[in-house]
Amino acid sequence: MAGSLALDMERRYQGGAVVRAALEVPLEPPGVTVLFGPSGSGKTTILRCVAGLERPDRGTIRFGEEVWTDAESGRHVPPQRRRVGFLHQEPALFPHRSVRGNVAFGLRRVPRDERRARVAELLERFGLAALADRRPGQLSGGERQRVALARALAPSPRLLLLDEPLSALDTPTREELRLELRRHLIDAGVPSLLVTHDRAEAMVLGDRVAVVIGGEVRQVGAVEDVFSHPVDAEVARAVGVETVVVARVRERHDGLLVLETHGRRLVAVDPGLAGEHVLACIRAEEVVLRLEEPVAESARNHLAATVVALRREGPLDRIVLDCGFELTAVVTPEARRELGLEPGRRVVAVVKAPAVHCVPRGPWGLAWGA
Amino acid sequence: MDVQALGLTLRLASATTGVLFALGVPLAYWLGRSERRWKVLVEAVVALPLVLPPTVLGFYVLLAISPRSPIGRWFESLTGSRLPFTFRGLLVASVLYSLPFAVQPMAVAFGQVERRMLEASWTLGEGRLGTFLRTVVPLALPGIVTGAVLSFAHTLGEFGVVLMVGGNVPGETRTISISIYDHVQALDYGAAGETAAVLLAFSFLVLAVTYALQRRAWATWPGR
Numbered sequence: 077m078a079g080s081l082a083l084d085m086e087r088r089y090q091g092g093a094v095v096r097a098a099l100e101v102p103l104e105p106p107g108v109t110v111l112f113g114p115s116g117s118g119k120t121t122i123l124r125c126v127a128g129l130e131r132p133d134r135g136t137i138r139f140g141e142e143v144w145t146d147a148e149s150g151r152h153v154p155p156q157r158r159r160v161g162f163l164h165q166e167p168a169l170f171p172h173r174s175v176r177g178n179v180a181f182g183l184r185r186v187p188r189d190e191r192r193a194r195v196a197e198l199l200e201r202f203g204l205a206a207l208a209d210r211r212p213g214q215l216s217g218g219e220r221q222r223v224a225l226a227r228a229l230a231p232s233p234r235l236l237l238l239d240e241p242l243s244a245l246d247t248p249t250r251e252e253l254r255l256e257l258r259r260h261l262i263d264a265g266v267p268s269l270l271v272t273h274d275r276a277e278a279m280v281l282g283d284r285v286a287v288v289i290g291g292e293v294r295q296v297g298a299v300e301d302v303f304s305h306p307v308d309a310e311v312a313r314a315v316g317v318e319t320v321v322v323a324r325v326r327e328r329h330d331g332l333l334v335l336e337t338h339g340r341r342l343v344a345v346d347p348g349l350a351g352e353h354v355l356a357c358i359r360a361e362e363v364v365l366r367l368e369e370p371v372a373e374s375a376r377n378h379l380a381a382t383v384v385a386l387r388r389e390g391p392l393d394r395i396v397l398d399c400g401f402e403l404t405a406v407v408t409p410e411a412r413r414e415l416g417l418e419p420g421r422r423v424v425a426v427v428k429a430p431a432v433h434c435v436p437r438g439p440w441g442l443a444w445g446a
Numbered sequence: 447m448d449v450q451a452l453g454l455t456l457r458l459a460s461a462t463t464g465v466l467f468a469l470g471v472p473l474a475y476w477l478g479r480s481e482r483r484w485k486v487l488v489e490a491v492v493a494l495p496l497v498l499p500p501t502v503l504g505f506y507v508l509l510a511i512s513p514r515s516p517i518g519r520w521f522e523s524l525t526g527s528r529l530p531f532t533f534r535g536l537l538v539a540s541v542l543y544s545l546p547f548a549v550q551p552m553a554v555a556f557g558q559v560e561r562r563m564l565e566a567s568w569t570l571g572e573g574r575l576g577t578f579l580r581t582v583v584p585l586a587l588p589g590i591v592t593g594a595v596l597s598f599a600h601t602l603g604e605f606g607v608v609l610m611v612g613g614n615v616p617g618e619t620r621t622i623s624i625s626i627y628d629h630v631q632a633l634d635y636g637a638a639g640e641t642a643a644v645l646l647a648f649s650f651l652v653l654a655v656t657y658a659l660q661r662r663a664w665a666t667w668p669g670r
Contacts, residue, residue: 129565155568162569168562172584181580182570231571 079103079140081235085132087121095121095291103140106267110282113314118291119271123237126269127162128155161228161236166244167220169212175223176208182231198226218249229264236268242277254280275316279303279355279435287311300355304402321401322437323356333434338400343376344432355435362431363405365423367415377427383419397425448641450617451625458621459601462540466597470548478556493546500543504610507539536612536619543607548597555589556582588660595656599649
């Protein structure tokens with residue numbers, strides 16, 4: 077049995093805030109599970125309890141066969157013995173040690189030759205070899221976070237915990253590092269739990285998402301499921317209304333991608349992705365509905381669809397369509413009346429190629445973006 | 447110049463610093479990082495020598511170590527010697543008198559070590575002692591050095607406590623400040639001036655070196 081990280085815990089704070097988490101994270105295959113939700117929703121608390129840096133007031137935390145925390149019996153395995161890697165929001169590098177010294181920190185009990193080889197290998201893998209003798213104060217934000225990741229991976233942790241690892245960086249660096257981080261997490265082959273409040277980050281980095289709102293885990297599932305099928309209005313508000321489908325790359329030409337998903341063809345702008353699979357994301361606001369196929373039009377994607385369901389959402393109506401996969405659109409009530417949108421009504425959904433946002437995705441063992 | 451008094455003073459200052467280092471580091475670590483509410487009481491006790499006149503402190507120490515007090519009796523039964531007007535008695539008084547000078551800078555330095563540094567060390571598999579030695583002490587080193595230097599320098603110049611507890615026994619309790627006082631009383635301004643100048647120069651040198659070391663230490667550890 078591969079086992080899982082299983083949480084069923086509650087942490088109460090002075091002043092009344094309560095964080096509850098019931099969550100099971102499979103450890104095989106070693107994917108990235110994102111704890112996603114607005115700021116202050118309790119994501120970091122959950123992560124710190126898993127690391128053993130905080131103690132839940134009630135409940136249990138299990139890792140495979142091991143019981144890490146059991147509030148009833150008072151059992152609490154200290155962080156030193158959990159063998160997890162932890163990345164703080166601001167990389168907590170030791171300022172008095174060099175890059176090399178930081179990476180080697182957790183390898184004190186490893187024989188010297190082995191330690192040297194391991195550190196050299198990590199510095200190489202993270203592009204830090206040239207910076208090995210620098211102090212953290214002489215590094216850029218992105219370099220620091222790389223050192224922190226290399227340091228956390230050095231003692232071969234069984235689980236990696238990342239608390240908003242990119243949020244302390246400026247925007248261009250953050251976007252650049254996002255894909256790189258995903259690649260490192262996949263290469264490391266360590267199951268990871270990552271906290272973020274950034275949708276783009278959640279989609280790029282995660283395989284699974286757990287949505288945390290108001291101190292509770294509200295929905296858990298594959299990234300594409302959670303983002304396209306939020307369980308309730310509150311989750312929908314947090315994740316944004318969006319269609320996310322796994323698609324296969326059929327063709328690549330002139331900076332465009334031709335995708336295939338559920339027997340349908342989608343044209344998208346290529347953000348420069350390698351690999352065979354992508355997540356195609358279409359925001360509900362960018363889907364135009366019409367009654368018949370146009371004669372000629374600039375928009376590249378015309379999908380024959382059937383209305384499945386309607387839901388009032390604020391001033392707009394949310395329309396769920398079936399066009400081989402489930403596609404969501406939002407329209408004004410006036411448009412809904414004019415088009416006679418009712419369940420069963422046949423329409424054409426129109427989406428421009430640049431409105432199909434592609435996020436890299438690969439089945440396990442399939443290298444991409446490297 | 448009274449060379450014997452100078453030697454004795456240096457010996458007293460070194461011994462005081464050594465004892466304060468051993469006592470002060472754990473106490474300062476606790477004061478710097480504990481979140482207990484009654485910590486303020488301990489802080490107040492540690493700071494008392496800053497505000498009490500040395501004569502008051504010396505008076506209580508003298509009472510405490512006198513052969514009639516339980517502590518004095520216990521010490522006499524243990525070692526066969528008495529504490530008042532001896533070097534060892536003087537050492538006890540000096541340690542108490544310089545306690546805040548050692549503990550306060552150390553406690554501040556320990557308190558400033560960020561919690562995430564400790565957490566990073568723990569999650570990398572390092573235990574509490576290892577974390578203290580490999581991470582906390584190096585990060586708090588400027589404060590620890592300052593505490594040690596200040597207690598040394600402060601002991602060099604103490605007067606009131608020495609007079610109360612140690613008296614003026616040459617080679618045993620006559621420190622450099624007592625010697626200066628004696629010279630002035632005897633209207634020997636030349637000898638007093640010489641000794642005072644040595645003390646002034648030495649104190650200045652020690653402090654200057656400390657501050658220089660601190661600046662260097664922080665300059666190589668930027669980024670908080």
